[in-house]
Amino acid sequence: MLFRSSAITGWGTGALEFLSDKDLNFIIIFNEGAPLELQEIAVLHKPAPLLAELAVGDTVIICDKAFTITAIGSEAPHTLKELGHCTFSFKGGTEPERPGCIMLEGEELNPEDIVLGGIIEIF
Numbered sequence: 001m002l003f004r005s006s007a008i009t010g011w012g013t014g015a016l017e018f019l020s021d022k023d024l025n026f027i028i029i030f031n032e033g034a035p036l037e038l039q040e041i042a043v044l045h046k047p048a049p050l051l052a053e054l055a056v057g058d059t060v061i062i063c064d065k066a067f068t069i070t071a072i073g074s075e076a077p078h079t080l081k082e083l084g085h086c087t088f089s090f091k092g093g094t095e096p097e098r099p100g101c102i103m104l105e106g107e108e109l110n111p112e113d114i115v116l117g118g119i120i121e122i123f
Contacts (some may be wrong), residue, residue, distance in 0.1 A: 003049065005118075005119050005120075005121050006045040006046050006047070006048035006116065006119065006120045006121070007045060007046050007052065007061070007118070007119055008043060008044070008045050008116060008117065008118040008120065009028055009032045009044050009045060009046060009116070009118075010032070010039075010043075010044045010116065011042065011043045011044060011114065012038050012039045012040035012042055012044075013029065013040060013041060015028065015040070015041055015042050015043050015103075016043075016065045016101055016111040017044060018041075018111050019090075019109060019110070019111050019114075020111055024081055025089065025090045025091055026088060026090065026091075026097075026101075027042075027043050027062075027087070027088050027109075027114070028041055028043065028085070028086075028087050029041075029042060029044075029045060029084065029085060029086060029087075029088065029120065030042040030044055030045075030083060030084055030085045031044070031045065031046070031047045031083055031084030031085070032044040032045065032046060034083070034085070042085075045120055047084055048084070049081075050077070050081045050122075053077060054069065054076070054077050054080070054102070054110055054122065055068055055069070055072075056070060056071065056072065057069060058123065059121075059122070059123055060088065060102070060104055060120070060121070060122050061092050061119065061120070061121040061122075061123075062088070062109060062114075062118070062119075062120050063109075063113045063114055063115055063118035063120075064095035064104040064113075064114075064118075064119075065106065065107040065108075065109050065113060066106050066107055067088075067104035067105060067106035067107065067109075068092070068104065068106055069102055069103065069104060069106055069109060069122075070092045070093055070094060070097045070103045070104065070105050071093060071094050071096045071101075071102070071103035072096060072102055072103075073086075073097075073098055073099040073100050073101040073102065074096075074099045075077050075100045076096070076098035076099070076100050076101060076102050078100070078107045079100050080102075085100070085120060086101070086102050087100055087101045087102070088091075088102055088104055089101050089102070089103050089104065089110065090104050090105070090106075090108075090109055091103065091105075092104065092105030093105075106116070
């Protein structure tokens with residue numbers, strides 16, 4: 001496992017708006033304790049170490065929904081390791097949208113799927 005199971009501890013008032021907009025279709029994650037202005041737009045989770053490098057083809061589970069990593073932005077491995085932060089984009093594709101973005105394809109993730117205590121895993 002690359003990323004020990006990490007439980008969702010909350011999210012900001014604007015965090016799920018990006019997921020609701022199918023043109024955007026992403027969530028931003030941060031370790032709990034992120035600066036308040038970032039907490040407003042993020043899904044917060046318990047800190048958990050990255051145990052290995054991320055790779056295209058790895059699996060991400062978010063609240064029991066499964067996704068495959070199709071692209072990894074140049075900054076995403078560093079910010080995920082240091083801050084528990086990245087943007088998970090559910091559009092798939094072989095090019096990351098931004099340097100901190102991890103592109104995913106798989107099941108459809110809806111705002112109501114994000115729940116307190118829900119687990120984020122990468123393996």
